[in-house]
Amino acid sequence: MGLWGVGPLARWRVQGLNRHCQEIVASMLNAKSDLIERYGRLEMEIQRRMNACCSAFCSVCKSPCCRVEYCREALESPFLEAVRQRFAPAVHWNSDSGWLTAKGCGLAAGRPPVCYEFLCRPILEAQPTPERLEAVKQLAMLVTMAGRRARGNRHVVELEDLERINAARLLAQVTSSSAALARMELIEADRV
Ligand code: SF4
Numbered sequence: 751m752g753l754w755g756v757g758p759l760a761r762w763r764v765q766g767l768n769r770h771c772q773e774i775v776a777s778m779l780n781a782k783s784d785l786i787e788r789y790g791r792l793e794m795e796i797q798r799r800m801n802a803c804c805s806a807f808c809s810v811c812k813s814p815c816c817r818v819e820y821c822r823e824a825l826e827s828p829f830l831e832a833v834r835q836r837f838a839p840a841v842h843w844n845s846d847s848g849w850l851t852a853k854g855c856g857l858a859a860g861r862p863p864v865c866y867e868f869l870c871r872p873i874l875e876a877q878p879t880p881e882r883l884e885a886v887k888q889l890a891m892l893v894t895m896a897g898r899r900a901r902g903n904r905h906v907v908e909l910e911d912l913e914r915i916n917a918a919r920l921l922a923q924v925t926s927s928s929a930a931l932a933r934m935e936l937i938e939a940d941r942v
């Protein structure tokens with residue numbers, strides 16, 4: 751069970767509280783578990799759409815933009831670790847190449863948001879219309895938007911621990927990013 755899963759220790763702690771507190775704590779644990787699940791599923795759908803836009807370029811790229819420093823963020827962020835545990839990758843961490851494999855990134859979910867944000871010039875210049883260009887730029891920001899203001903103004907991937915995380919706000923943002931994604935028929939229609 752992942753970091754936010756309701757494991758035996760968490761259940762034992764919940765049982766030691768009165769009924770009202772039990773309900774509050776159980777509700778918080780459920781909200782965080784739900785957040786991990788929905789964030790990961792949103793990320794994988796965004797990834798699928800971005801692959802449709804970018805894989806023709808990335809698969810033959812002579813100078814890939816992936817860096818071990820970026821990969822390491824997925825290793826060090828408790829939130830990204832929780833997502834990675836829920837959506838387990840088929841690859842293991844490699845200190846030389848991070849999560850990068852011969853077939854691209856090996857992480858199913860839990861990639862740093864910056865990995866989605868960056869769109870290189872050839873990809874931007876290949877977009878056939880201004881509308882399509884704008885849609886691709888918006889798509890690239892949806893993971894980042896889903897994790898904003900997790901505690902104060904800090905992004906969820908920046909937090910050193912997952913205490914006092916604003917799960918309700920994050921769930922609302924995940925819903926908002928999912929709705930924006932559903933409206934992006936342009937990307938889906940142009941899938942390669
Ligand atoms: S985004 Fe651009 S620079 Fe990065 S791997 Fe793809 S083609 Fe290469």
Ligand code: SF4
Binds near residue numbers: 817849850854856861
């Ligand atoms: S996309 Fe994957 S391999 Fe590339 S920098 Fe991000 S985590 Fe590393």
